[in-house]
Amino acid sequence: MSTQSRNPGDKRVQQDAGARLTRRTVVRAGLAAILAPPWLHSLSPADAAAIRGIGPDGEIVLGVSAAFSGPSRGLGTELYRGAKSYFNHVNENGGVNGRKVDLKLYDDGYQPDPCVKNTVKLILEDQVFLLFGYVGTPTVTRVLPMLKKFQAQRVYLFFPFTGAQPQREPPYGDFAFNLRASYRQETAGLVNNFMRIGRQRIAMFYQADAYGRSGWAGVRAALARHGVEMVGEATYRRGSRFTGSFRAQVEILKKATPDAVICVGAYAACAGFARDAVDLGLRVPIANLSFVGSENLLNLLSQGQDDPDAYARYLVNSQVVPSYEDTSIPAVKEYRELMARYDPQVPAELVKEAYTPFPHSFVSLEGFLDAKLMVEILRRLKGKPDRTGLEEAVFSVRDFDLGIGEAVSFGPDRRQGLQKVYYTVVEDGRFVTLDDWKAKFG
Amino acid sequence: MKIRKLFQKTQFGIFALFGLIVLSTSALTIYTVQTHLSTEYESNSRNIAKTIADASVDILLNRNLATLQSLIDQFVEIQGIRYVYITSDNGEYLAHTFVPGIPEAIRNSDPFETATVKRTLPGMGEFVEVGSPILAGFAGTVHVGMDLDVIGLKIQRAIGQQVYLISILLLVGVLGSIWFVNLAARPLGDLLAFAVKLARQEEPDGAQDERILARDDEAGELARLLLHVAQHKNAPDEPPPPAAKGAG
Numbered sequence: 001m002s003t004q005s006r007n008p009g010d011k012r013v014q015q016d017a018g019a020r021l022t023r024r025t026v027v028r029a030g031l032a033a034i035l036a037p038p039w040l041h042s043l044s045p046a047d048a049a050a051i052r053g054i055g056p057d058g059e060i061v062l063g064v065s066a067a068f069s070g071p072s073r074g075l076g077t078e079l080y081r082g083a084k085s086y087f088n089h090v091n092e093n094g095g096v097n098g099r100k101v102d103l104k105l106y107d108d109g110y111q112p113d114p115c116v117k118n119t120v121k122l123i124l125e126d127q128v129f130l131l132f133g134y135v136g137t138p139t140v141t142r143v144l145p146m147l148k149k150f151q152a153q154r155v156y157l158f159f160p161f162t163g164a165q166p167q168r169e170p171p172y173g174d175f176a177f178n179l180r181a182s183y184r185q186e187t188a189g190l191v192n193n194f195m196r197i198g199r200q201r202i203a204m205f206y207q208a209d210a211y212g213r214s215g216w217a218g219v220r221a222a223l224a225r226h227g228v229e230m231v232g233e234a235t236y237r238r239g240s241r242f243t244g245s246f247r248a249q250v251e252i253l254k255k256a257t258p259d260a261v262i263c264v265g266a267y268a269a270c271a272g273f274a275r276d277a278v279d280l281g282l283r284v285p286i287a288n289l290s291f292v293g294s295e296n297l298l299n300l301l302s303q304g305q306d307d308p309d310a311y312a313r314y315l316v317n318s319q320v321v322p323s324y325e326d327t328s329i330p331a332v333k334e335y336r337e338l339m340a341r342y343d344p345q346v347p348a349e350l351v352k353e354a355y356t357p358f359p360h361s362f363v364s365l366e367g368f369l370d371a372k373l374m375v376e377i378l379r380r381l382k383g384k385p386d387r388t389g390l391e392e393a394v395f396s397v398r399d400f401d402l403g404i405g406e407a408v409s410f411g412p413d414r415r416q417g418l419q420k421v422y423y424t425v426v427e428d429g430r431f432v433t434l435d436d437w438k439a440k441f442g
Numbered sequence: 443m444k445i446r447k448l449f450q451k452t453q454f455g456i457f458a459l460f461g462l463i464v465l466s467t468s469a470l471t472i473y474t475v476q477t478h479l480s481t482e483y484e485s486n487s488r489n490i491a492k493t494i495a496d497a498s499v500d501i502l503l504n505r506n507l508a509t510l511q512s513l514i515d516q517f518v519e520i521q522g523i524r525y526v527y528i529t530s531d532n533g534e535y536l537a538h539t540f541v542p543g544i545p546e547a548i549r550n551s552d553p554f555e556t557a558t559v560k561r562t563l564p565g566m567g568e569f570v571e572v573g574s575p576i577l578a579g580f581a582g583t584v585h586v587g588m589d590l591d592v593i594g595l596k597i598q599r600a601i602g603q604q605v606y607l608i609s610i611l612l613l614v615g616v617l618g619s620i621w622f623v624n625l626a627a628r629p630l631g632d633l634l635a636f637a638v639k640l641a642r643q644e645e646p647d648g649a650q651d652e653r654i655l656a657r658d659d660e661a662g663e664l665a666r667l668l669l670h671v672a673q674h675k676n677a678p679d680e681p682p683p684p685a686a687k688g689a690g
Contacts, residue, residue, distance in 0.1 A: 112512075141512040164508045208541050213511035234543045248542040 053129020082367025232256025
């Protein structure tokens with residue numbers, strides 16, 4: 001029984017193999033051999049044909065599906081800007097082993113179905129080298145089964161902007177590599193700190209989807225370790241805007257008389273909730289996870305306020321990267337320099353709604369660190385950008401210094417590079433590191 | 443439209459018969475469609491609940507609640523399904539699709555219930571809820587809520603289409619019956635006019651008289667007989683004209 005390849009690349013290989021060896025072919029091959037870049041000389045024709053994700057000029061193409069439109073467009077935009085600033089820097093300085101790194105971008109608006117379609121396009125049509133910088137749990141959890149489906153082609157997802165468990169655990173953990181700490185670690189840190197200062201009645205406001213549930217599960221597990229249960233919970237629909245009302249959710253949580261509320265959502269809804277909570281008298285610490293997009297959250301809460309901290313003084317946000325204000329950290333210094341030098345913008349064809357980016361943000365710093373580690377991994381492929389060597393290249397990263405004071409290591413049982421969680425609060429209209437929980441919220 | 447007195451009762455009878463047919467057919471259709479669709483929706487809900495339950499076993503055992511949520515979110519996109527929630531083996535709500543929160547009526551209900559239950563949730567509407575045990579109930583229970591308003595709307599639409607068709611048939615039937623009655627009544631009208639003319643001892647001369655006399659049915663026979671009687675009432679020995687074949 002013959003099988004027909006559905007992959008256009010495979011078809012091309014079959015056709016090439018069947019081509020007749022003529023004098024013209026030999027001359028062409030000779031010319032190609034002379035003109036080809038040096039790295040190609042080390043590859044057999046079969047190897048060269050097997051390479052996916054290499055652009056016409058030999059650049060390595062990474063596929064990105066992220067939110068560049070909709071209420072969460074700030075997340076995709078900031079993550080892209082941070083990553084792009086580092087890739088631009090690398091490309092300007094000779095690339096990775098002589099190759100430039102290019103990003104193939106698609107917008108999914110933080111919705112699962114478009115994300116799945118984009119991923120199919122990236123894998124089958126664009127044949128990108130790997131998937132990079134996806135945004136969101138509901139999107140990534142729907143893409144993971146597809147990576148399993150294409151496991152023979154070794155399509156990996158690198159450094160998605162989500163701390164959910166599905167891409168960290170079986171059965172899909174083998175197809176993704178994470179840099180950031182997990183939501184489980186973030187929520188556990190928040191719960192532990194609240195417990196330590198005597199705030200035991202924890203309630204939750206979360207997005208009614210996989211992201212929200214992931215955070216909910218983390219909070220629940222952390223509370224269980226302290227022998228307590230969540231006192232209340234309220235949800236909102238993904239895609240809710242800041243202008244919407246969250247009073248129903250606040251009323252639900254008020255009945256539970258919580259000591260603190262942990263929010264697992266995107267910035268538009270979490271800002272709306274914080275606003276309505278303060279307005280309705282629910283004045284307790286309101287914690288948010290790193291995914292929220294802290295600067296966008298603060299921006300919404302400060303708009304049109306005489307006192308910019310009126311709503312924001314109750315916020316405590318966990319972060320998975322250090323403060324971008326701390327220029328004593330080498331990577332932060334480099335990030336600020338490169339962001340100032342390149343100030344990358346999302347390509348105009350992907351911009352559907354206006355968005356004013358921040359000069360610096362936690363999300364763009366994360367994107368920057370993602371790109372920095374990605375480049376290091378590509379560099380370890382040693383001039384042979386073959387997907388089959390990717391996993392080995394990742395596992396060779398041991399105690400790597402990204403420049404943030406935390407060594408990064410990967411291994412077969414360790415598919416997450418960073419473990420540390422940072423906590424920030426708003427002071428004078430900006431996020432600063434929270435050192436003393438007792439003094440702030442005790 | 444002129445209907446002869448003779449056929450007024452027939453006309454009424456036809457209306458009554460059609461009306462009865464329409465009412466009884468509509469009632470039967472409403473009952474059938476409602477029963478059929480309700481059963482079908484309940485059956486679909488049960489199948490969906492079972493599908494989720496079957497797919498949830500590994501996910502639940504791995505405590506992967508984000509994937510579980512992702513799974514149930516996909517089913518809520520199906521028309522008619524308004525909510526899905528999963529309770530654990532100890533009755534805890536592990537995943538759900540409620541916004542802004544789990545309704546009190548659900549919280550106060552039996553988390554292990556798998557029988558069909560009708561629920562009224564304030565602010566949400568009326569629902570039919572079915573359940574399906576996960577791993578024979580040892581891993582939890584899946585609950586699926588179908589929106590009765592959506593089902594009702596679909597039933598109304600289906601019934602509306604049936605009634606629309608029957609109403610068109612009724613209208614066509616009634617118009618047709620009027621036309622047929624008038625068709626049958628017209629010779630009688632001509633015959634009556636002809637008889638009146640004879641009674642007034644007027645000579646038959648118009649086209650209407652010619653038409654009634656030329657008919658080969660009972661009306662024509664009667665017209666010719668009346669003419670014969672009128673013409674020969676003073677000459678009784680002359681035999682009447684022969685009756686048409688088959689005439690009674």
